[in-house]
Amino acid sequence: MSKSCNETVQHLCFREEVSCFAVRMRSRIPVILLACGSFNPTTNMHMRLFELARDHLHQTVLPVEDTYIPKFPGRYQVIEGIMSPVSDQYGKKGLVSARHRVAMARLALETSDWIRVDPWESEQDTWTETVKVLRHHYNEALRAFQSKKEFMRNKHPTESSTVDSFPCQQPVLPELKLLCGADFLQTFKTPNLWKEEDIKEIVEKFGLVCVSRAGSDPSQFIQELDLLSKFQHNIFLVREWIQNEISATQIRSALCRGLSVKYLIPDSVIAYIAQHNVYTAESERRNEGHLLQPCRLQNTAIKPLRD
Ligand SMILES: Nc1ncnc2c1ncn2[C@@H]1O[C@H](COP(=O)(O)OP(=O)(O)OP(=O)(O)O)[C@@H](O)[C@H]1O
Numbered sequence: 419m420s421k422s423c424n425e426t427v428q429h430l431c432f433r434e435e436v437s438c439f440a441v442r443m444r445s446r447i448p449v450i451l452l453a454c455g456s457f458n459p460t461t462n463m464h465m466r467l468f469e470l471a472r473d474h475l476h477q478t479v480l481p482v483e484d485t486y487i488p489k490f491p492g493r494y495q496v497i498e499g500i501m502s503p504v505s506d507q508y509g510k511k512g513l514v515s516a517r518h519r520v521a522m523a524r525l526a527l528e529t530s531d532w533i534r535v536d537p538w539e540s541e542q543d544t545w546t547e548t549v550k551v552l553r554h555h556y557n558e559a560l561r562a563f564q565s566k567k568e569f570m571r572n573k574h575p576t577e578s579s580t581v582d583s584f585p586c587q588q589p590v591l592p593e594l595k596l597l598c599g600a601d602f603l604q605t606f607k608t609p610n611l612w613k614e615e616d617i618k619e620i621v622e623k624f625g626l627v628c629v630s631r632a633g634s635d636p637s638q639f640i641q642e643l644d645l646l647s648k649f650q651h652n653i654f655l656v657r658e659w660i661q662n663e664i665s666a667t668q669i670r671s672a673l674c675r676g677l678s679v680k681y682l683i684p685d686s687v688i689a690y691i692a693q694h695n696v697y698t699a700e701s702e703r704r705n706e707g708h709l710l711q712p713c714r715l716q717n718t719a720i721k722p723l724r725d
């Protein structure tokens with residue numbers, strides 16, 4: 419092959435790569451994953467939850483017209499993971515202060531380049547419904563998207579077509595999805611814990627990514643609940659391919675008995691717990707016998723009127 423012919427081929431290959439990239443950028447939907455929970459303390463499994471969910475979303479197939487792209491599979495591009503520890507007012511037994519739980523999550527996530535802890539929920543004066551936490555983070559993402567768009571507009575004030583010619587430069591508003599384990603999903607059926615309209619908004623407007631957990635069958639559960647089966651196209655079930663049944667409750671109970679939890683939670687978190695003496699028999703008794711705040715709120719809401 420002559421040099422010029424070779425160059426032409428290279429040029430064509432480059433152009434094809436660029437156009438594949440452009441198609442990919444246009445088709446892949448950016449996603450932010452938000453996990454709400456106690457994180458008391460953060461375990462290796464909490465972090466695995468994010469990794470499993472990201473792999474799953476990256477493997478979801480592209481729409482038919484794009485399936486020929488071999489190098490770039492996946493309908494979604496997970497751009498960020500957010501861990502949101504619940505506030506102290508949640509009232510769960512053994513829940514230690516949010517200051518400690520946020521600090522431990524920060525240490526645990528030090529080695530992640532895409533998951534971060536966000537203290538907003540834990541800093542609120544009262545317990546916040548999960549749907550409101552989703553709305554807050556959605557609004558944050560919307561603000562970031564709008565300022566990026568504004569920045570692009572200022573960068574190319576006269577070239578209105580630039581954004582169309584280089585789709586990779588066009589900011590796309592990410593979708594925000596609630597990430598949870600199968601046991602979390604099962605709590606949707608617990609009386610007085612969730613409002614129906616909240617569940618509807620979560621699955622209809624945002625979407626759910628649910629990771630399997632021993633003892634829970636999320637697919638059967640979805641079929642049993644009309645509200646979930648109606649929006650099942652927006653519920654992603656992720657199979658944990660290697661079982662990792664770590665539970666934060668068991669970690670706390672092992673710590674209180676003086677047993678080793680090494681390799682179940684990060685070393686940095688173990689060191690923090692020891693340094694601050696976070697988990698003790700006394701901390702385990704915190705909120706003992708209390709109703710969870712969501713149940714308390716629902717109970718007061720449905721109190722009969724006095725005559
Ligand atoms: N082993 C696991 N497999 C799948 N999901 C999990 C696992 N551990 C925790 N999760 C999920 O992580 C989120 C936060 O959970 P949480 O803080 O309650 O931790 P936990 O280990 O379940 O603690 P606890 O035992 O105190 O309930 C929830 O959505 C929960 O379902």
Ligand SMILES: NC(=O)c1ccc[n+]([C@@H]2O[C@H](COP(=O)(O)O)[C@@H](O)[C@H]2O)c1
Pocket residue numbers: 454455456457503504508510546547548549602605611612613616712
């Ligand atoms: N109605 C609601 O919005 C509602 C009810 C129960 C639990 N939750 C949330 O789910 C999470 C459950 O965490 P735990 O699994 O640690 O109990 C917490 O973030 C809590 O705020 C929300």
Ligand SMILES: [Zn+2]
Pocket residue numbers: 601
């Ligand atoms: Zn739990």
